[in-house]
Every structure is written in structure tokens, then in C-alpha cells.
Amino acid sequence: MGCTGRHLRRVFMEEYHVSPVRYAQTCRLLLAKNLLTDTDLSVLDVAMAAGFGSLRRLNDLFQKEYKLSPTALRKKAAEGKTHSGEITVGLGYRPPYRWEEMLNFLAARAIPGIERIKNDAYMRTVRLTDKVGKPHDGWIKVTHRKQKNRLDVTLSDTLIPVLSQVLARVRRLFDLYCDPDVVYETLQEMNRLHPGLCVPGTRLPGCFEPFEMSVRAILGQQITVKAASTLAGRIVVNLGHPVDTGVDGLTHTFPTAEDIAALGDEVKERLGVLGVIAARSMCILNLANALIEKKIILDQSADPEQEMIKLRAIKGIGSWTAQYIAMRTMGWPDAFLETDIGVKHALPGYSQKEMLALAKQWRPWQSYAVINLWNA
Numbered sequence: 001m002g003c004t005g006r007h008l009r010r011v012f013m014e015e016y017h018v019s020p021v022r023y024a025q026t027c028r029l030l031l032a033k034n035l036l037t038d039t040d041l042s043v044l045d046v047a048m049a050a051g052f053g054s055l056r057r058l059n060d061l062f063q064k065e066y067k068l069s070p071t072a073l074r075k076k077a078a079e080g081k082t083h084s085g086e087i088t089v090g091l092g093y094r095p096p097y098r099w100e101e102m103l104n105f106l107a108a109r110a111i112p113g114i115e116r117i118k119n120d121a122y123m124r125t126v127r128l129t130d131k132v133g134k135p136h137d138g139w140i141k142v143t144h145r146k147q148k149n150r151l152d153v154t155l156s157d158t159l160i161p162v163l164s165q166v167l168a169r170v171r172r173l174f175d176l177y178c179d180p181d182v183v184y185e186t187l188q189e190m191n192r193l194h195p196g197l198c199v200p201g202t203r204l205p206g207c208f209e210p211f212e213m214s215v216r217a218i219l220g221q222q223i224t225v226k227a228a229s230t231l232a233g234r235i236v237v238n239l240g241h242p243v244d245t246g247v248d249g250l251t252h253t254f255p256t257a258e259d260i261a262a263l264g265d266e267v268k269e270r271l272g273v274l275g276v277i278a279a280r281s282m283c284i285l286n287l288a289n290a291l292i293e294k295k296i297i298l299d300q301s302a303d304p305e306q307e308m309i310k311l312r313a314i315k316g317i318g319s320w321t322a323q324y325i326a327m328r329t330m331g332w333p334d335a336f337l338e339t340d341i342g343v344k345h346a347l348p349g350y351s352q353k354e355m356l357a358l359a360k361q362w363r364p365w366q367s368y369a370v371i372n373l374w375n376a
Contacts, residue, residue: 001301029065031089031164032058036074039087041160043070049163088154089167090145093176096201099144101375102174105205108225111216112233113240116249120144124208125243126155127253128162136162137253139245142170151176156245172300172331175203183365190362190369193347198372205371210298210329211291212254215284217324218316219276234274257288283316290314298325304332327367336366346373 001008012020032050035041041049047058047070062070099120107117115124122142129135138156145152153170155163171177180201190198207213215235220228239259240252263270263285271281290296296310304326311322323335336359337343338352347355362369 002303025061028052029061031167032062032070033066033073034089035087035163036070038089041087043074045160046070049160051164086154086156087160088152089163090148090150090152091167091171091174091176092148092150093174094179094181095149096180097144097146097149098199098201098203098375099146102203102205105371105374109216109229111212111229111236111254112249113236113252114212114250114254116247118249123247123250125245125250125253126159126166126208127241127243127256128159128165130161134161137241137243139243139247139250140166140170142174169208172206173208175206175331178203183368186365187362187369187372190372194376197346197376198369199375202368202372202375204331204333204367205328206331207328209254211257211288213328214287214298214325215254215260217321217328218280218283218287221280221316221318221321231275235271235276238274239270257291260285260288261292279316283314286314287311287317298329300331302330304330304335327370332367334364334366335370336362337370340370342374343370346376 003011008020012018012023016023018026028050032046032052035046035049036043039046043058044055047053047055050058052058052061058070062068062073066073103117103120103122106115106122110117113125115122117123120143123139125137125139127135127137136159138158140156140159141154143152143154151170151174153167155166159166180203183202184198184200187198216228216232219231223231236252236254239255241255242251243253245251260267267285268278268281271284272278276284287296290310291298296307298307307330308322308326311317311325312319317325320337320339323332323337326332327335336356338355338359343355344350347358350358359366359369
């Protein structure tokens with residue numbers, strides 16, 4: 001995070017009145033409690049999935065914090081459960097939440113073979129590595145429980161060893177840390193331009209896999225959203241990793257940065273036959289190499305302003321693409337895409353200069369303003 005351990009501990013004590021270690025321990029305990037009551041995982045599997053490393057450690061902390069054993073908690077909640085090869089975990093959010101608009105956004109940009117939106121649910125394939133570098137493939141399904149103010153995340157049991165990673169990425173994808181009241185307090189000024197232009201509960205769509213999303217953004221430059229999805233789907237079929245999910249339409253995971261970098265000078269030919277122009281192929285290759293070498297960081301620990309400078313230094317990535325990648329991979333809340341055709345349609349009669357001046361009053365939530373404009 002760009003700070004010393006001492007500074008991090010000081011900030012945690014000031015803000016949360018606990019140490020970072022205690023904070024992380026509490027998060028693991030809450031996840032373990034959720035898994036014990038809502039799934040049929042064995043207590044040992046719960047301990048490992050929640051990140052305790054051993055059953056003894058889980059037992060000790062449960063006794064200390066909850067004054068009972070994990071097994072005792074399990075007996076109260078696990079009666080009648082049967083194993084189905086999948087588990088479901090609930091993730092809460094602050095209401096309201098515009099679920100339909102979020103699904104519509106993701107559906108329009110879904111990559112064939114990897115993502116699917118059906119029956120009011122988001123589904124996708126997953127490939128993540130555990131602490132020792134072992135890859136784990138599987139699938140997830142995310143549904144909305146409006147009456148409970150939560151999203152239910154169902155995942156194949158092949159992903160249990162990387163459960164914490166999966167849940168963190170789902171939170172990022174669906175912007176579950178957002179406080180919609182705080183955002184709306186600033187953006188309600190948009191409704192003076194047009195009633196209903198800003199709607200409470202609008203979220204900033206994030207991403208599950210940063211390289212995948214970034215490649216999708218690069219492919220989408222100067223072509224339609226649908227055409228970009230088609231190109232991405234071809235890349236998936238030809239360069240992605242096959243996954244046996246048993247779910248119709250979910251067949252592969254996206255090629256990693258390492259997969260693309262391994263193509264080297266062949267990248268223009270390999271992607272060219274799929275319909276990707278040479279300039280974009282090289283742009284994707286250069287981004288892959290920058291990520292592998294850690295010259296660019298695409299996650300929420302990054303400094304968006306600094307990473308966008310690095311992104312724009314890659315030939316083929318302009319201001320729109322850099323800001324869009326920052327919005328969705330880094331959760332940057334303050335990007336404004338004044339050159340975007342959708343933004344222009346939502347603000348007719350404004351020049352780019354006038355739009356930038358107008359958007360200043362929407363800081364630090366300009367990215368949420370863009371999503372509202374797109375929805376409109």
C-alpha cells in the first residue's frame with residue numbers, strides 16, 4: 001500500500017481501534033462462522049477456506065472469541081444439509097442497490113465462454129492460484145437477495161481453497177463497499193440538469209480479473225461493444241484454458257498475462273487471424289509484460305493517477321482507455337470520460353470543456369456520475 005508497517009498499524013488503531021492483525025483475524029472468524037452455519041463443509045475445510053491454516057487455530061480462536069467450539073455452532077445450524085458439490089456464501093451491502101442496471105451493464109460486455117447472465121443471475125468461470133501457486137478452476141453464480149440486502153455467491157467446491165480470493169473479487173466486481181447515501185449526497189445535483197438523471201443505489205461496476213477486463217477495454221476502442229465481445233470470445237476459444245463447469249455457456253477461463261507474453265513476436269499473427277489489428281495486439285502484449293514485471297498495478301491498492309500515467313505510456317492506450325481501466329480495475333471513483341459517446345448523448349449541447357467544468361461539482365464521485373449518465 002506504499003507505507004511502512006508502523007504507519008499502517010498507527011492508522012488502523014486511529015480508525016478502527018484494533019491492529020491490522022486483529023482486524024484480519026476478525027474477518028476470518030466471521031467468514032468461518034458464515035461457512036459453518038450456511039454450508040456443509042467439514043470443520044477442517046472451513047478452517048482452511050477461511051485462512052486459519054489449521055483446525056487447532058480455528059478452535060482456539062472460536063473458544064476465545066465466541067466461548068464455544070466450531071463443532072457446537074455447526075450442530076445448531078447444519079441439520080438436514082446435503083452435499084451438492086457447491087456452496088453459497090452471502091455478502092451484504094448498504095441499500096439501495098440497482099441490481100438490474102448492474103446486470104444489464106455486465107450482460108452487454110460479457111465475454112462468450114467466460115461470462116453469462118441468465119435468470120437474473122451473473123455466472124462466470126474462475127481460475128485462481130492458491131498460496132503455493134497451484135491453480136484452481138471452477139465457476140461462480142451471483143444472485144440478488146433484495147429482502148436481505150445481500151448478494152448470494154454460489155461457487156463450485158473446486159474453488160474452496162481460494163474462497164477468500166473469490167469473495168474479495170466479487171465484492172470488487174459488484175462494488176459492495178460503496179455507501180450509496182454518501183455518493184448520492186453529492187450527485188443529486190445532477191437531477192437539476194434532468195429529473196432522474198442520478199438514481200440512488202447506482203454502483204460502479206468493477207471487475208473480477210483485471211487483465212481480462214483491460215484486454216476487453218483495449219479491444220473495444222473505436223468499435224461497438226458487441227464487436228469487442230466477439231473478438232474477446234475468439235481469444236478465449238483459441239488461447240484460453242478449457243474448464244469443465246457443467247454449466248451451459250461457461251467453457252474457458254481467459255488467457256493470463258503470462259499466456260499472452262509467451263506469444264512474443266507471434267502475438268500479431270496469433271491475434272491477427274482472430275480479427276485483432278496489429279497495433280492492438282502489440283498493445284495487449286506490452287500491457288501483459290508490464291503486469292508481469294509489476295511496472296503497472298491493476299488493483300485497488302494502486303494509485304490510479306500514477307498507474308494511468310503508466311498506462312498512457314503504452315502505445316495504443318489513450319486517456320479514455322486509461323481512465324476506464326482505472327475505474328473498473330482500481331475502483332477509482334473520480335474518472336470522467338468527457339470524450340465518451342454515451343456521456344455526450346446524455347449531455348447534449350455541452351462541449352468537452354463545458355462537460356469537464358460541469359463534472360467538477362460531482363467530485364470525488366465522477367465515475368458514478370458517468371455510470372448514471374450511461375444508464376440514462
